[in-house]
Amino acid sequence: DAGVTQSPTHLIKTRGQHVTLRCSPISGHKSVSWYQQVLGQGPQFIFQYYEKEERGRGNFPDRFSARQFPNYSSELNVNALLLGDSALYLCASSWTGDNNEKLFFGSGTQLSVL
Amino acid sequence: DAKTTQPNSMESNEEEPVHLPCNHSTISGTDYIHWYRQLPSQGPEYVIHGLTSNVNNRMASLAIAEDRKSSTLILHRATLRDAAVYYCILRDVSGGSNYKLTFGKGTLLTVNP
Numbered sequence: 001d002a003g004v005t006q007s008p009t010h011l012i013k014t015r016g017q018h019v020t021l022r023c024s025p026i027s028g029h030k031s032v033s034w035y036q037q038v039l040g041q042g043p044q045f046i047f048q049y050y051e052k053e054e055r056g057r058g059n060f061p062d063r064f065s066a067r068q069f070p071n072y073s074s075e076l077n078v079n080a081l082l083l084g085d086s087a088l089y090l091c092a093s094s095w096t097g098d099n100n101e102k103l104f105f106g107s108g109t110q111l112s113v114l
Numbered sequence: 115d116a117k118t119t120q121p122n123s124m125e126s127n128e129e130e131p132v133h134l135p136c137n138h139s140t141i142s143g144t145d146y147i148h149w150y151r152q153l154p155s156q157g158p159e160y161v162i163h164g165l166t167s168n169v170n171n172r173m174a175s176l177a178i179a180e181d182r183k184s185s186t187l188i189l190h191r192a193t194l195r196d197a198a199v200y201y202c203i204l205r206d207v208s209g210g211s212n213y214k215l216t217f218g219k220g221t222l223l224t225v226n227p
Contacts, residue, residue, distance in 0.1 A: 004157075033214065042201055042217030043158065056213050090157045097213045100146055100205060105157030 002026070004093050004106035012112045013081050021076045021109045023091030029104070031055075031097030032074040034066055035090040037108070043090055049074055050097050078111075086113045118202045123222040126192045134187040134221055136202030141182050144208035148215070149176065149187050151198040158201065158217075161187065197225045 005024045013019050025032050031050040035043035045058040049068035063079045072093075078085055088110050092103040119137040126132040138147065148163040162169055162176045164185075169176040175188040189196055201220040 031213070035215075035217075040219075042199075042219055043215075045214040045216070048213045050213075058214070092157070098207075100148075100163060100207055102148075102160035102163070103150075103158075103215065105159065107156050 004091055004104050006089075006091050006106040006109050008109060009107070010110045010112075012114060014114050015081055015083060017081050017113075018077065018079045019081060019111060021078075021089050021091075021111070023074045023076070023093075023106060025072050025074070025091075025093030026104055029093035029095055030072055031094045032068055032072065033092045033094075033097065033103065034074070034076045035092065035105075036060075037088040037090060039087075046076070048097055055097065081113045083113050086111060118204060118218055120200070120202055120218060120221045122219065123224065125224045125226065126189075127226050128194060129191050132189040132192045132196070132223065132225075134189075134200050134202075134223065135184065136186070137184045138202070138204055139183045141204060142206065145204040145206050147176065147178060147182075147185050148203045148205050149174070150201045150203065150215070150217075151196075152201070152220070153195075153198045161200070163205070192223075192225045194225050194227060197223055199223070 033048040034046040037043040047066045048056045052068045066076045068074045088108040090108045092105045094101040149161040150158040152158045164176045177186045199220040
């Protein structure tokens with residue numbers, strides 16, 4: 001069975017640009033979460049979606065947005081990129097996202113902002 | 115969210131047991147203790163979780179102190195493939211934010227051949 005897949009794996013952008021990252025969850029999983037991991041730190045929660053509705057949002061500016069599609073895949077969008085947005089962006093999926101379900105993470109998209 | 119404290123790094127030898135400690139002195143009664151690990155160039159991977167009793171699975175064992183203020187992840191025979199950052203995370207099942215994981219910096223485990 002395919003795990004969580006993310007695309008692209010690497011991306012280079014310049015300040016002020018916009019970026020879209022994509023995530024396909026494990027088949028049957030209806031919840032998708034996004035995390036940002038800066039070098040040397042643990043991942044930080046950005047968003048969770050369940051059944052196409054936003055369930056939770058972390059402490060990130062409005063430049064960050066996401067959505068979930070009817071097939072449960074998801075996109076993370078970041079506008080007006082800053083140098084500080086350079087990080088590994090991780091997507092995780094689970095059945096419903098709560099009740100102690102384990103999360104399954106993809107390998108991430110490495111974003112570099114120049 | 116309740117906080118956890120882990121050593122920054124630990125070192126072990128291949129085929130020896132490894133005990134990774136985690137302190138969580140402010141744990142609440144509804145906090146589950148979760149462990150994830152992150153291998154180089156990969157996303158985090160679930161290892162194990164528990165509430166009060168010790169837990170075993172094919173990857174590891176979780177020993178939880180009687181007062182639940184600390185726990186230990188036990189790898190019975192470390193292999194080179196166990197070299198990773200190990201995160202100890204508390205997850206409150208009663209709260210409205212149990213959908214997210216709050217990661218700290220974790221413990222970087224080095225396994226020597």
